[in-house]
Amino acid sequence: MRRFPFVTLDVFTDRRFGGNQLAVFPDARGLSDAEMQALASEFNLSETTFVLPPEDPANTARVRIFNRTAEMPFAGHPNVGTAYVLADRDRDGLLRFEQPAGLVEIAVGRDAAGAVITTTVAAPQPLTIGETLPPDLIAACACISEAGILTARHVPTLASDGGNPRVLLEVTSEALAMAAPDHAAFRRAVEALPALGGRLSLYLYRRDGERLRARMFSPLAGTPEDAATGSAATPLTGFLLSLSSAERHAIDILQGVEMGRPSLLRTTARRTADGIRATVGGGCVPVLRGEALL
Incomplete structure (x- = not known):
């Protein structure tokens, strides 16, 4: 039996059970496309993310986003939440996620003690x-x-x-x-x-x-x-x-x-x-x- 750790978060909030729910698989190596979709459907959240090694080592990760029925090219709260989970990988306060819509950059904001307080996503394309x-x-x-x-x-x-x-x-x-x-x-x-x-x-x-x-x-x-x-x-x-x-x-x-x-x-x-x-x-x-x- 294969085991894949996950975490869930409430995103765009400072209190538990507010905001938008998200499930994150920090290491999705070995999962097929069909398994990712099945897991997203099982969680029954608006989105679930799966983290894979980047194709370009200059980037942080390849992040795939699935809703209940299909993969998405980009989404906001999944990137904000996934960046929170992967914040220890930041380089100079910035994460770079490879996604179908393009390279997504996320700035990590920390307090004086170094704890993550915000993550801010730049949309990958102009309006x-x-x-x-x-x-x-x-x-x-x-x-x-x-x-x-x-x-x-x-x-x-x-x-x-x-x-x-x-x-x-x-x-x-x-x-x-x-x-x-x-x-x-x-x-x-x-x-x-x-x-x-x-x-x-x-x-x-x-x-x-x-x-x-x-x-x-x-x-x-x-x-x-x-x-x-x-x-x-x-x-x-x-x-x-x-x-x-x-x-x-x-x-x-x-x-x-x-x-x-x-x-x-x-x-x-x-x-x-x-x-x-x-x-x-x-x-x-x-x-x-x-x-x-x-």
């Missing part, structure tokens, strides 16, 4: 803004009225910076509170909109003073609602910068409140020579250690 989508169709997916979507600044818009594209939509306070994913409406939307490529994730947000409140629905990937979505927070922050004349900005996003798992995602975005680049970071809390027996 890409995709198609706009019909508000009525998107409203149906979130079980809200079309009037609950605010369109003065932008209509529902696809955006990405290395992860799966997310539909970004600003909503009213009432719509954010009452929203819920309608699985049938999600299926109808992907059939009606070929541009989605069979995938649909909604990132709803509203303004809350100087910060944002957000929720994320991705039921077709097995995640009806996500407690913290770094790979949606970075394109949102970059997209909002694109709507302004500023060179850079920083936004704190509170997510997961409605699930009883409040998460704080600290994001930045800046204009660069190759486009808008964004980061997302936060704290982590270890929860469990164990072994998978295969």
Whole structure:
């Protein structure tokens, strides 16, 4: 029988049983693709990561990310949490993870005693803004009225910076509170909109003073609602910068409140020579250690 140690963490939080859950296999050598997918499905978390030796020794590791149904090219909270687990491998406070979306750099922040307090992920690609989508169709997916979507600044818009594209939509306070994913409406939307490529994730947000409140629905990937979505927070922050004349900005996003798992995602975005680049970071809390027996 083969044994594969794992740890679980709560990510984007400073307290246990908050934030977004993550399982990390720090040494996944010997696991097949099918076994990785089976383990991710068994954990039944939004994502599970598997750490392998890097192809380029200048990098820290090759990190594969699986959700319940498929491998992902990039994701936010899995990188934040995996960096926390591998922080002892950092070089000058920086980790470099090889992933399908590109090389992902994660900065490690420590306190005066050297303990890790934050890890901050740079999205591997500049912001890409995709198609706009019909508000009525998107409203149906979130079980809200079309009037609950605010369109003065932008209509529902696809955006990405290395992860799966997310539909970004600003909503009213009432719509954010009452929203819920309608699985049938999600299926109808992907059939009606070929541009989605069979995938649909909604990132709803509203303004809350100087910060944002957000929720994320991705039921077709097995995640009806996500407690913290770094790979949606970075394109949102970059997209909002694109709507302004500023060179850079920083936004704190509170997510997961409605699930009883409040998460704080600290994001930045800046204009660069190759486009808008964004980061997302936060704290982590270890929860469990164990072994998978295969």
